[in-house]
Amino acid sequence: MELALTILLFVALVATALTIALVRRLFAVVMLSGVFSLLSALLFVLMDAVDVAFTEAAVGAGISSVLMLGTIALTARSEKRPERYSLVPLAVVLLTGGVLIYGTLDMPNFGxxxxxxxxxxxxxxxxxxxxxxxxxxxxTAVLASYRGFDTLGEVTVVFTAGLGVVLLISGLGRRIRRRREGAD
Amino acid sequence: MFAAISLLIFICMAMLMVRLFAGPTLYDRVLALNVFGSCTVLLIGTVGFLFGRPDFLDIALLYALINFVGTIAVLKFFRYRRLGDAADDTESIMPPEPDSEEA
Structure with a gap:
């Protein structure tokens, strides 16, 4: 049953990825990437990696969809059709995937x-x-005590990144500029 | 029992994905994504009971919260065409563009 569910989820995942590659309207792409994140989070739950699934759902389906929507609001709403198709990226992707799969052959079995x-x-x-x-x-003991310094560094990085994003999307510069124009 | 429920929920998800892929208007896609998130919550719950680990229910709750916030963000984007300080500068509020207006 677990295997069947995993296979079904992987099929859905591949279908979503192919559609993301084909669709030109970026809004649909954002919605589909949310679905992609939810599907991979489900796969992580099935593999008992619950904390990874938490992160995937919160970051992939939550925050990054919102950020991509903000980007669409600032830029264009549909993807430009490429003038010519090149096979080199496909070859690179296939090669990398093949090497990664070859690398997993020597790894111990899952669990x-x-x-x-x-x-x-x-x-x-x-x-x-x-x-x-x-x-x-x-x-908790490992994260907060044995690797306490590591966690402190991570928290610093996440805080800095959050601060940067808030400064970028809060429109502070725009507001200051407008106030200056109003004063002139 | 739980296996059958999981399968049914997965069939629902497959149908929603068809609507997401084909969905003629943007609202179809927003609605499909929201219901897809709800189906994910349900599936995590049933899978937890199916594999004898009902503590997955906590995760399902968190997913429900994320789903809610995500949908609010998408709808706010629709309304204001931006995600920043829409409340401050009301002159930026525009009607939705024609192609997303009509369902």
């Missing part, structure tokens, strides 16, 4: 218990978190 990632530091965290940190949730 394998003897994968290196499960053997190295994970057991230590699970064993030592109750005495080191005394927090019931091990993921």
């Amino acid at each position: 394998a218990a003897d994968a290196p990632v499960q053997l190295h530091v994970g057991p230590d965290y699970i064993r030592k978190t109750p005495e080191d940190i005394d927090v019931p949730n091990i993921v």
